Amino acid sequence: MLSLNRDKYWRKIAVSELHLKNGSLVLDLCAGTGDVGIEITRRDDFRGSVISGDFCREMLKIGVVKCQRLGTNNIEFICVDAEDLPFKDNLFDGVIIAFGIRNVQDKKEALSEISRILQKGGRVVILEFGVPTNRFFKQIYHLYFRKILPSIGRIISRSSTAYSYLPDSVKIFPAREEFAALMQDAGIREVRYFDLTCGIVTIYVGTK
Numbered sequence: 001m002l003s004l005n006r007d008k009y010w011r012k013i014a015v016s017e018l019h020l021k022n023g024s025l026v027l028d029l030c031a032g033t034g035d036v037g038i039e040i041t042r043r044d045d046f047r048g049s050v051i052s053g054d055f056c057r058e059m060l061k062i063g064v065v066k067c068q069r070l071g072t073n074n075i076e077f078i079c080v081d082a083e084d085l086p087f088k089d090n091l092f093d094g095v096i097i098a099f100g101i102r103n104v105q106d107k108k109e110a111l112s113e114i115s116r117i118l119q120k121g122g123r124v125v126i127l128e129f130g131v132p133t134n135r136f137f138k139q140i141y142h143l144y145f146r147k148i149l150p151s152i153g154r155i156i157s158r159s160s161t162a163y164s165y166l167p168d169s170v171k172i173f174p175a176r177e178e179f180a181a182l183m184q185d186a187g188i189r190e191v192r193y194f195d196l197t198c199g200i201v202t203i204y205v206g207t208k
Contacts (some may be wrong), residue, residue: 006149009099010201014127017205020037022094023047027084027117028075029145030100032056034063037075040096048093053080082110094118098127102173111186118208124188125205128179129170132199139198142167176202 015036018026020043028037031052040050052075054060060077070175080086082104093112104110114124132138145167174182176193183191188206195202 005171006197006200007035008039010127010203011036014096014098014125014203015039016041016097017125017203018094018123020046020048020049020094022062026050026094026096027087027092028052029080029085029095029114030054030099030103031063031077032059032065033066034060034075034077036096036098037063038067038070039074041072043072048074048170050075051078052076052087053078053082054205055079055081059195083113084109085117088115090119091117092119092122094123094125096125096127099129101126103126103168104162107174107179108182108186109127111188115208120208123205124183124208125201125203128173130173130176130195130199130202131170133195134198137198145170151155162178167182180204199203 018040018064020026020040024046025048026037026038026040028034029052031037031054034052037050037052040046051062052060060079063075064077067073078086082100083106095118101107101110118124127180132141149167173179180191180193183204183206189207191204191206193202
């Protein structure tokens with residue numbers, strides 16, 4: 001409901017930016033219940049392994065059950081802190097975060113950790129909500145997230161707080177240029193970004 005059912009499409013595009021090869025080891029960071037990791041393993045050209053890491057054990061447990069139901073056996077779920085990753089240097093061929101970096105307190109430290117664990121030439125892909133740049137669509141966006149979504153939340157969950165958090169957190173997230181600069185400061189090179197769905201989400205891509 002939050003993404004108007006466009007999240008599957010967004011994840012597919014983000015995963016495609018990893019440029020995965022046979023034998024790749026990928027970290028799905030801030031993985032939640034593992035949707036991105038599952039999307040990676042579903043690709044016909046993927047013959048590697050995924051580590052799905054998140055700080056919330058309950059979310060990871062749901063991901064384990066989900067993978068068991070789907071018969072997915074090449075995803076390992078690990079409880080991790082994005083700002084202090086328990087992996088050795090130069091380990092991963094790719095790191096992907098979908099809708100999670102926004103919730104990390106020290107984004108610069110998390111990006112530095114990502115850079116540290118990436119192999120040389122490895123790619124990082126970050127999918128995150130943004131604010132549309134088109135003036136007309138921005139008005140519709142604010143109407144939906146500020147008025148309509150909290151009202152739906154009150155009806156469904158009898159609480160609008162959870163549905164108000166998303167627009168509030170998006171509002172304080174760094175602007176596109178600022179976040180790209182944070183990636184570069186962390187040692188990530190060839191940083192670029194592009195919008196999807198009129199700027200509702202942005203995909204950031206970089207290489208170590």
